[in-house]
Amino acid sequence: xxxxxxxxxxxxxxxxxxxxxxxxxxxxxxxxxxxxxxxxxxxxxxxxxxxxxxxxxxxxxxxxxxxxxxxxxxxxxxxxxxxxxxxxxxxxxxxxxxxxxxxxxxxxxxxxxxxxxxxxxxxxxxxxxxxxxxxxxxxxx
Numbered sequence: 001x002x003x004x005x006x007x008x009x010x011x012x013x014x015x016x017x018x019x020x021x022x023x024x025x026x027x028x029x030x031x032x033x034x035x036x037x038x039x040x041x042x043x044x045x046x047x048x049x050x051x052x053x054x055x056x057x058x059x060x061x062x063x064x065x066x067x068x069x070x071x072x073x074x075x076x077x078x079x080x081x082x083x084x085x086x087x088x089x090x091x092x093x094x095x096x097x098x099x100x101x102x103x104x105x106x107x108x109x110x111x112x113x114x115x116x117x118x119x120x121x122x123x124x125x126x127x128x129x130x131x132x133x134x135x136x137x138x139x140x141x
Contacts, residue, residue: 047089058082 032039058079065075 043085046085047092050086050089055086058086 061079
């Protein structure tokens with residue numbers, strides 16, 4: 001009976017000789033116990049802290065990942081939140097720009113119409129100026 005299980009010990013010894021590469025598993029986030037308002041406030045602070053320099057730094061980090069690392073997928077997960085926040089901020093800027101741009105274009109069109117109306121009014125009264133004589137200034141004594 002002992003002879004049947006001797007083959008399994010040989011297989012086990014063979015498997016011990018193999019090296020299994022260690023993989024780094026991303027940290028599982030802990031549940032957030034803050035209120036919705038607190039999370040929103042912190043998220044808005046994070047977005048406010050993103051400026052041009054932070055975006056340039058993030059871009060450089062991502063470029064370095066692809067140039068110097070073979071396991072760039074795992075390292076990319078480290079910057080996932082920063083990338084998402086950057087994209088959200090960019091979308092907000094584009095939306096704000098478009099709304100401001102449309103408001104400004106409406107103001108410009110309205111101002112053009114006002115100026116055309118003023119110019120039309122000025123040109124219609126200009127020919128009457130030949131009938132008006134300026135009064136000479138009387139020197140005061």
